[in-house]
Amino acid sequence: MTDQPKPSPLQHTGHPGELVGVGEDVWMDVIHKMDEVYSDLLQYEVALEQKNAKLEESQQFILSVLTSMSDILVVCDRNGLIEDVNRSLLDFTGRSLDELRGTSVFDLFADEVARTQARHLLTLYGEASVHDCELPLRARDGSTVPVSLNCTPRYNAVGKSLGMVVTGRPVGELRRAYQALRQAHEDLKRTQQQLLHSEKMASLGRLVAGVAHELNNPISFILGNVHALQRYAGRLGQYLAALHAGESAARLAELRAELRIDRILADLPPLIEGTIEGAERTRDIVDGLKRFSAIDRDEQQPFNLAEVIERAVRWVCKATRESFRVRMTLPAEIPVRGSPGQMQQVMMNLVQNAWDATAELPEPWLDIEARVEGGRATIRFHDNGPGVAEHHLAHIFDPFFTTKVVGKGTGLGLSISYGIVERHGGQLSARNHPAGGAELVIELPVERGGQPAAD
Ligand SMILES: Nc1ncnc2c1ncn2[C@@H]1O[C@H](COP(=O)(O)OP(=O)(O)OP(=O)(O)O)[C@@H](O)[C@H]1O
Ligand SMILES: [Mg+2]
Structure with a gap:
């Protein structure tokens, strides 16, 4: 091989398209x-x-969201010229996007007054947001429709203002939604009233049964006494007639022994006293009933809570069963101020709940213990039922919370009681007693001499 100088890479070989070397x-x-x-x-x-x-995909997503939005939406530049709108606005105005694009957003408003207001609001607050501002827009049929508008400024990635986004909802729609909400609220209130009413009817039912039992006793002994008095009156009449007829002393003495006049005379005072007592007890019961019927009145009167508790126990227990033992440890006087009728409803409900909770037991009992200390009365209701399940404890004061079968409890008893005790300046609480069973505790301010007691 002969040594030939290497051609420079840029030397042409003579062939087109080829570089030498x-x-x-x-x-x-x-x-x-x-x-x-x-x-x-x-x-x-x-x-x-x-x-x-x-x-x-994301463009499609944004478009589908914008299209299915029922609110109207307008995107404009810094001069208020429309860049884009959604389907709702096209439907609302009856114009196409091409017609609207590049026109002023202010042309959408119904009249000059609204336009001026809108200009003021949207440009003045262009840098901040405008919320729920009601202005009329011109609808497709030429009518004026008030619209609740929101306007938010729009920025690019580096925070430069690009214009604003205006959204709005015809107020008519809002009003309809509001009316539907109002209607639903009214319906709910009515249902609640009905339930409250049925709770009241249920406690009235229990009360009537208790009262009937309670009244039975004095009325039957008044009746017995009156029958005896009637018999005595006949015999006394007979004796008096003989006396007036001027019968001999011997005959009168004989008649006196025969008609047992001396026994009648000895019997009369206790008979009359008994009758009066029976009548008084009847009057007290009726009095209590009157108080109960005054439940709705927001009374403010001083009364003895101990009496109310005793009456509540009598009324609930007499109407129910024999085996249920209620032990009461109460001071003679628990002076409180408020509504005795409402307090009685509370007490009856607590006794009734204890009764229900212990219904399956062979020896059901309820201990009611009250104490007055330091200006406050504490009343504890402790039963030997199963107590309240731990996960229910937080809910038993909720309205309509019940573990009882349908028709047995409305679940309003404790929630109503809670409200009543609170209105009396007190507190109602529940826990499971360490020794078993539920313990419901009422704490109330007591009053002395008509004034709430100071400690
Ligand atoms: N002494 C108690 N022992 C066990 N559970 C109780 C006791 N007291 C209340 N509860 C529970 O609390 C729930 C709510 O009581 P509340 O008095 O509010 O309603 P109710 O008794 O179910 O119905 P209503 O009082 O309207 O007849 C009861 O269903 C029960 O589960
Ligand atoms: Mg109850």
Whole structure:
């Protein structure tokens, strides 16, 4: 091989398209590089297509959201010229996007007054947001429709203001929604009233049964006494008639023994006293009933809570069962102020709950213990039932919470009682007693001499 000078790479060989001295390896390099660039390009294209697909997807998503929005939406630039709107606005105005694009957002308003107001609001507060501002827009049929508008400024990625986004909802729709809500609220209130009423009817039922039992006793002994008095009156009349007829002393003495006049005379005072006592007890019961019927009145009177507790126990227990034992440890006087009728409802409900909770037990009992200390009265109701399940403890004061079967309890007893005790300045709480059973505790301020007691 002869040594020939290497041609410079830029020397032309004479053949078109060929450079002198470019070796095969250089070409291979170039082809390699081109391959790499080509495959890079392919990858870029794939990535670009993926990005494009994602972009289209999110554009589609935004469009579908904007289209299905029932509120109207207008996007405008810094000069208030419309850039885009959603379907609701097209439907509302009856115009196409092409017609609207580039026109002023203020042209959407119904009249000059509204336009001026809108200009003032939307430009003045262009940098901040406008909320629930009611202005009339011109609808497709030419009518004026009040719309509740919200306006928010729009910024680009570097925080530069681009214009604003105006959304709005025809107020008629809002009013309809409000009316529907109001109606639902009214219905709910009515249902609640009915339930309250049925709770009251249920406690009235229990009360009537208790009262009937309670009245039975004095009335039957008044009746017995009156019958005896009636018999005595006949015999006394007979004796008096003989006396007036001027019968002989011997006959009168005989008659006196026969008619047992002396026994009648000895019997009369206790008979009359008994009758009066029976009548008084009847009057007290009726009095209690009157108080109960005054439940709804927000009374403010001083009364002895101990008496109310005793009466509540009598009324609930007499109406129910024999085996239920109630032990009461009460001071003679628990002076409180408020409504004795409402307090009686509380006490009756607590006794009734204890009764219900212990219904299955062979020896059911309820301990009621009251104490007056430091200006407050504490009354504890402790029964030997199963107590309240731990996860129910937080709910038993909720209205309508009940674990009783349908028709047995409305679940309002404790919630009503809670409200009543609170209105009397006290507190009603519940826990499970360490020795078993439920313990409901009422704490109330007591009063002395008509004034709430100071400690
Ligand atoms: N002494 C108690 N022992 C066990 N559980 C109780 C006791 N007192 C109340 N509860 C529970 O609390 C629930 C709510 O009581 P509440 O008095 O509010 O309603 P109710 O007794 O179910 O119905 P209503 O009082 O309207 O007849 C009861 O269903 C019961 O589960
Ligand atoms: Mg109850």
